[in-house]
Amino acid sequence: MRPLSGCGAIVLGLSVGLGLACATRAAEDDALLRDARRLFAPLPKDMATAERPITPALVELGRALFFDPRMSVDGTVSCARCHQPALYGGDALAKSHGNHDRLNARNAPTVLNTALQFKQHWTGNREDVEDQATKALLGAASYGNPSYDVPMARLKAIAGYQPLFRAAFPDASNPITPENWGRAIGAYERTLVSRSRFDEFLEGKRDALSASERAGLRAFIDTGCVTCHNGVGVGGGEFKKFGVVEDYWKATGSQETDEGRALDTKNPEDKFFFKVPILRNVAMTGPYFHDGSVITLEAAVRAMARVQLGAAPSDREVQDIVAFLGSLTGPLPDNFATAPALPAER
């Protein structure tokens, strides 16, 4: 006989005490769902906006460009080099290696769900995914091109791209431009949504999360993680100082300090400010933080609790929070897991 393992199994003849415990747990679950709905939101089907609409032709072109390394200065860098499907849109490196082994300044965040963030890059110095994709063509440690002319000439030399650009930009007389490169890749990225069990929970399916995951969500809320990690992305909506209670490197063991947004703005008040990263799929995208200084999610949770909140959650609470964060892992979107066959050079 299957052991009793939950309130759903209550039948006539069980003790009043168990009945009360179950009633309490049901009330707790109600409160948890209510709190979660106040703080988070389920992922949408895609991340198009009125200003950044998507069409199938734009997405098809953008998907090809995303996987194509031939527009980088040494032919080795595509978006997919640092945002690999097999690694959930990251590259499992502390900091990405770009063209000619040049080291990027910071860790490559996942490309999944990234378009819903209020800005792009760790310090928000890219307005949106379109801006990020276009400027990556010139990034010293990414595509490494000396000017936009070089990658545009490479693109024009691959005949198979011409019909794709014409279809994606039917009104343009010269559609192969750096701006349209970003538009197309951005449109593709706006389709890279990975809904998870947490979305089902938010939509009302309480048993989409296990008891440990629900306990973790409660701890995530009550410990204060949600102060920054909230909204549809569970983060990605604002800048915050990394290291509020203590310098962050005391917990991360970082070898170098990074002043974050202050390097862009030159404003001392922005020192150590970073964009709060989204936590969607975080269990699959280590190592953690802007410098990849922490390898395990458990250690990352402890470090954040310490330097941001001055908290020291128990082992059980950390385990539960890690379990909850695991519920943010969704399946890889098909049009990301599956590479397109790129046009050959003729």
Added chain:
Amino acid sequence: MRPLSGCGAIVLGLSVGLGLACATRAAEDDALLRDARRLFAPLPKDMATAERPITPALVELGRALFFDPRMSVDGTVSCARCHQPALYGGDALAKSHGNHDRLNARNAPTVLNTALQFKQHWTGNREDVEDQATKALLGAASYGNPSYDVPMARLKAIAGYQPLFRAAFPDASNPITPENWGRAIGAYERTLVSRSRFDEFLEGKRDALSASERAGLRAFIDTGCVTCHNGVGVGGGEFKKFGVVEDYWKATGSQETDEGRALDTKNPEDKFFFKVPILRNVAMTGPYFHDGSVITLEAAVRAMARVQLGAAPSDREVQDIVAFLGSLTGPLPDNFATAPALPAER
């Protein structure tokens, strides 16, 4: 009314001349199919052998390892770095860049159908795909590990690999070994078959090839390309000197000469000998030759005719041969186009 465009359209009342022409063409097609069947063979469903059997568990493990860069010395090199699905199992570079931007000595051939070749690598210095995969772990310009201990320790640190190795090697007490790394990746590669319209033709479906492709196949046979490019891979069965009639670099414009197999054997008779590459999917895997010195397939065909055969085929013949070679392109196998989700580090 649809114009008459072939012998299938012969009806009563057409001239005897057209009838004779059609009879001649049918006889030519019969002869072509007969010749082709004598020289080539359709691709099998997989490339397992009695000595190298495959199981679903071996293939699943091998597929994960193929896409995982974490066992390379700098974390950037997986098999998929130089054998990219989007680029038909090559990387579109003249010579591949490996760990820390180290340059490989030769062009990366496609991994599709490669297991059917009699040896691996351009000079055949790897016995089979298993041997190639294992030794790549130590290759200076590929994975770059100083010893096998380093990547095996990395593998053991990723907990998610342990059940995959146990399932793939159920009788082994310590299944995580360099030999088993090669066995698993080899088993996966033995599934990477991409059958094309040419296989349908060989199986008797004459209209699987267009008139130009059939003319190209005829020219490919009659010009003498089949002397070396024959069998199931349309090559891949023997060593031959590159540059029989003339030094190869006179046609390829190569900046450096490569003595090929003589570098391995130290035998002067092997100077400029290379393994005859398979031509399956060749239209998708430029640039061409061991040094990627030629960009277009048309130029590669002309170069081969000149230096191997002393032939100068007409523009029409070259076009037809290129068309025929295009018929060797098959769809990307699903388990290659689609990346697996790799186990995260815990």
